[in-house]
Each structure stands twice: as C-alpha cells, then as structure tokens.
Amino acid sequence: xxxxxxxxxxxxxxxxxxxxxxxxxxxxxxxxxxxxxxxxxxxxxxxxxxxxxxxxxxxxxxxxxxxxxxxxxxxxxxxxxxxxxxxxxxxxxxxxxxxxxxxxxxxxxxxxxxxxxxxxxxxxxxxxxxxxxxxxxxxxxxxxxxxxxxxxxxxxxxxxxxxxxxxxxxxxxxxxxxxxxxxxxxxxxxxxxxxxx
Amino acid sequence: xxxxxxxxxxxxxxxxxxxxxxxxxxxxxxxxxxxxxxxxxxxxxxxxxxxxxxxxxxxxxxxxxxxxxxxxxxxxxxxxxxxxxxxxxxxxxxxxxxxxxxxxxxxxxxxxxxxxxxxxxxxxxxxxxxxxxxxxxxxxxxxxxxxxxxxxxxxxxxxxxxxxxxxxxxxxxxxxxxxxxxxxxxxxxxxxxxxxxxxxxxxxxxxxxxxxxxxxxxxxxxxxxxxxxxxxxxxxxxxxxxxxxxxxxxxxxxxxxxxxxxxxxxxxxxxxxxxxxxxxxxxxxxxxxxxxxxxxxxxxxxxxxxxxxxxxx
Numbered sequence: 001x002x003x004x005x006x007x008x009x010x011x012x013x014x015x016x017x018x019x020x021x022x023x024x025x026x027x028x029x030x031x032x033x034x035x036x037x038x039x040x041x042x043x044x045x046x047x048x049x050x051x052x053x054x055x056x057x058x059x060x061x062x063x064x065x066x067x068x069x070x071x072x073x074x075x076x077x078x079x080x081x082x083x084x085x086x087x088x089x090x091x092x093x094x095x096x097x098x099x100x101x102x103x104x105x106x107x108x109x110x111x112x113x114x115x116x117x118x119x120x121x122x123x124x125x126x127x128x129x130x131x132x133x134x135x136x137x138x139x140x141x142x143x144x145x146x147x148x149x150x151x152x153x154x155x156x157x158x159x160x161x162x163x164x165x166x167x168x169x170x171x172x173x174x175x176x177x178x179x180x181x182x183x184x185x186x187x188x189x190x191x192x193x194x195x196x197x
Numbered sequence: 198x199x200x201x202x203x204x205x206x207x208x209x210x211x212x213x214x215x216x217x218x219x220x221x222x223x224x225x226x227x228x229x230x231x232x233x234x235x236x237x238x239x240x241x242x243x244x245x246x247x248x249x250x251x252x253x254x255x256x257x258x259x260x261x262x263x264x265x266x267x268x269x270x271x272x273x274x275x276x277x278x279x280x281x282x283x284x285x286x287x288x289x290x291x292x293x294x295x296x297x298x299x300x301x302x303x304x305x306x307x308x309x310x311x312x313x314x315x316x317x318x319x320x321x322x323x324x325x326x327x328x329x330x331x332x333x334x335x336x337x338x339x340x341x342x343x344x345x346x347x348x349x350x351x352x353x354x355x356x357x358x359x360x361x362x363x364x365x366x367x368x369x370x371x372x373x374x375x376x377x378x379x380x381x382x383x384x385x386x387x388x389x390x391x392x393x394x395x396x397x398x399x400x401x402x403x404x405x406x407x408x409x410x411x412x413x414x415x416x417x418x419x420x421x422x423x424x425x426x427x428x429x430x431x432x433x434x435x436x437x438x439x440x441x442x443x444x445x446x447x448x449x450x451x452x453x454x455x456x457x458x459x460x461x462x463x464x465x466x467x468x469x470x471x472x473x474x475x476x477x478x479x480x481x482x483x484x485x486x487x488x489x490x491x492x493x494x495x496x497x498x499x500x501x502x503x504x505x506x507x508x509x510x
Binding site for chain 2: 023026027030031032045046054058061062065066067069070071072073074076077078081082084085086088089091092131134135143146147150152181182185188191192
C-alpha cells in the first residue's frame with residue numbers, strides 16, 4: 001500500500017476487506033491526503049458553507065462505502081469520478097431543497113439512515129426507534145462482535161480485540177450474540193423489506 | 198458461524214456472486230424453503246448491520262476530524278516560532294503588488310500571457326472554425342433557444358436504478374474529461390471578453406466563466422464567437438454538474454454546425470450531458486446514438502462502446 005495516494009484497486013480491496021481494512025480505507029479517504037479536500041473545495045466553490053461541505057462529504061463517504069462493499073461500482077469510470085458523482089447528486093439534492101423551501105440546509109435523518117439499497121420511503125421515525133432499542137438490548141460488545149463477523153474477520157483478531165483466551169471462546173461469543181440478535185429481529189418484521197437486492 | 202452456506206448467502210446479498218452463480222442460487226432459493234428462510238434472516242441481519250455501520254462511521258468521522266484538528270494545532274507553535282522569517286517575504290510580496298499595480302496596462306495585459314492560456318493539446322477539433330462564415334443574429338439565438346430536446350421523457354421503459362445512474366454520471370465525467378484534454382480554443386478570432394472567459398476556463402474557474410458569459414454583453418455578430426461562447430458555457434456547466442444547461446449549450450452548437458468538426462463533438466458532449474439523467478433522456482440518447490452509429494461519425498467508435506455499456510446495464 002503506497003504511503004501517499006492509494007490506487008483505486010487498493011481502496012476497493014480495503015473497503016471490501018476486513019473491518020480493520022475497511023476502517024483504514026475510510027480513514028484515508030477522510031484525511032487531508034485523501035479525497036476530502038477536493039470535495040470540500042468543490043462544495044464551497046458551489047456557494048456552500050464549510051459545515052455543509054462537511055455534511056455532504058460525510059454522507060457521500062457513507063454511501064460510497066456501501067456501494068463499493070455491495071459491488072455496485074462496475075468500473076466504468078474511475079473510482080474518484082464515481083465518488084464525485086455521488087457527492088454531486090447529494091449536493092444538488094440538498095441545494096435544490098434549500099432553493100425550494102428557503103430554509104437552512106439540513107440533512108434528512110431518514111435519508112442518512114437509508115443507504116441506496118434501502119427503500120427511503122419505508123423508514124419511519126418509529127422504525128428508527130425500534131432499531132435504536134434493538135441496538136441497546138444487544139449491547140456494544142455484541143454489536144462489535146457481530147460486525148466483525150459481518151466483515152468475515154478472522155477469529156484470531158476477535159480473540160485479540162476482546163482479550164479472549166482462544167478461538168473457541170470467540171466463536172461462542174459471536175454465536176451467542178447472533179442468536180440474541182436473531183431472536184430480537186424476528187420481532188421486527190419491517191426489516192425484511194428494508195433491504196432490496 | 199461462518200458456514201459455507203452462510204458465506205454464500207452473504208456473498209449473494211452483497212452482489213459478489215457472478216451472474217451465473219447468482220441466477221443458479223436464486224433458483225435454489227426458489228426451490229428450497231429452508232434456504233429461503235435463511236436468506237430472509239440474513240437480509241434482516243444485514244439491514245441491522247448497515248444501520249450500525251452508519252452510526253459507527255458517524256462516530257469515527259467525528260473522532261478522526263478531532264484528531265486531524267489536533268494534529269494541525271500541534272504543528273502551529275513550530276510555525277509561530279519561525280514566523281519572523283516570513284517578514285522579508287512579506288516585504289517582497291508588497292513590492293511585487295506595487296509593481297503590478299503601477300505597471301502600465303494595455304488591453305492585451307501581460308498578466309496572463311497568451312502562451313499560458315493555450316491548452317496543452319494540439320489543435321484538433323476547432324481548426325476549421327477559422328474558415329466558418331459569419332452568422333448574423335446569433336445573439337438572439339442564445340437567449341431564445343428553447344430547450345426542446347430536453348423536455349421529453351420516456352416512461353415506456355423500466356427506470357434505471359440510482360446506483361447505475363451514478364455509474365453513468367461517473368462514466369460521463371470521465372469521457373468529458375477526455376474531451377477537455379483535447380479541447381483547443383486557440384487560433385480563433387474572438388473578442389476581449391471571450392478571451393477573458395477562456396483564461397478563466399483555463400484556470401478551471403467554471404463558475405466565473407458562466408457568470409461572465411451569461412451576464413455580460415458580448416458581440417456575437419460572428420458565428421465563431423457564438424460557438425466559442427456556447428462551447429465554454431457547455432463545458433463549464435458540465436464541470437459544475439449543471440448537465441441540463443450543458444446539454445442546451447452543446448445543442449445550440451450542434452444546431453449551428455454544418456461541418457463535422459463542429460457538430461460531431463457538440464453531439465457527443467450533448468450525449469454525455471444527457472447521461473446525467475438516463476431515465477429522463479433515454480429516448481434522446483438512444484436516438485442520437487443510433488444516428489452516430491448509422492452514419493459515419495467522428496465519435497462512432499466511442500458511441501459504439503457507450504452503446505455496449507448501456508446495453509449491458
């Protein structure tokens with residue numbers, strides 16, 4: 001991995017890799033050496049404030065990460081052009097809304113909570129609350145363990161992260177957390193329609 | 198926990214199976230009730246995971262921004278201790294500013310030498326413009342040209358999902374970037390304001406180009422000047438993400454040009470601008486692509502490649 005600029009392939013591999021690798025790529029993109037200054041400059045050049053630019057960047061990064069992880073980047077243009085395309089859409093959408101309503105730019109909470117493979121219109125305030133309650137019941141530790149599993153992180157890394165004795169203990173921990181989550185999400189039927197493949 | 202079937206379901210839902218694998222797996226799901234239930238459960242899990250990741254990333258971004266700010270702050274004292282070193286430079290800067298201010302200026306100011314505003318690429322597409330005849334009444338056209346071509350929509354076909362649309366915007370941006378790298382406006386007989394606009398364009402100040410060309414009166418008695426104005430506007434609008442306006446400007450050029458050197462690049466750029474909203478301009482895109490493929494066209498090979506990509510979406 002080059003110290004300065006990452007190649008498209010390096011970014012894709014890292015985003016689709018383990019939790020740690022994904023985090024490293026996001027950290028790079030958010031850094032002054034990454035793609036943040038370019039986007040901030042573009043939004044400011046469009047007449048946006050620094051705060052708005054920051055919000056557009058954060059939102060773009062979230063969507064970009066999901067799209068790359070879900071293989072929605074097909075390689076027709078460069079990865080940076082793909083990123084820029086998302087950011088322009090986000091900015092134009094927000095800017096258009098501001099023109100219409102004459103109110104300050106404000107990102108829609110539901111919009112942020114809904115990546116492109118979720119149906120935007122289906123997320124209601126009470127559904128967000130249900131997700132928040134579910135997260136509380138599962139707990140931070142289990143959330144982390146399950147995210148490791150989601151990114152197919154090697155069990156050795158999970159052992160190291162939680163300070164466990166061996167791989168079996170890590171396996172048991174993840175299994176217990178998953179069972180707990182499955183029992184809880186069974187009570188939230190709307191989740192099934194959340195995800196569109 | 199990471200059973201093979203578990204992994205396969207996740208790969209399927211994450212779009213990481215090949216087309217053949219995915220369609221075979223879909224068939225399996227349709228035939229196996231237990232498998233279908235497992236897939237549904239993972240769909241729910243993924244929805245929750247993605248919600249957590251969103252929250253996780255929000256927290257991380259806040260943390261990273263703080264870290265970066267702290268890093269910058271720790272670098273500041275070093276700068277402050279050495280700041281007196283900067284005084285001579287500041288004096289020199291003031292001196293230069295004074296020289297620049299009192300330097301006698303004429304219309305062809307040496308501030309931006311002609312060589313500097315010349316694009317790097319050799320003349321390619323605008324060569325023949327020098328011999329194009331004058332066209333009286335072009336000014337009227339700029340203001341009143343109705344954007345007829347961009348009003349139609351085609352709802353008869355399935356709408357393109359936003360993910361693919363963003364891919365198309367990225368593709369259009371890349372192809373447009375290639376266009377810009379071969380663009381050459383030098384050698385045209387244009388007036389002072391257009392020269393100023395060109396200079397701004399070279400500096401990538403696209404917003405300023407638009408402002409200058411839209412608000413200020415320019416003598417558009419000559420076709421060459423009208424075409425230059427539309428070309429600068431079209432590319433500037435494109436770079437600013439205002440694709441509808443970009444398409445309009447390129448359409449104005451295409452409507453004027455009888456020579457392939459003028460109309461063909463304009464048509465190609467118009468096509469790239471329309472790609473920003475494939476669902477809206479699908480009919481126009483398809484028809485222009487057909488035209489470009491049916492008859493000899495400078496951009497024939499590119500059009501063919503683009504059509505293949507669009508067909509594969």
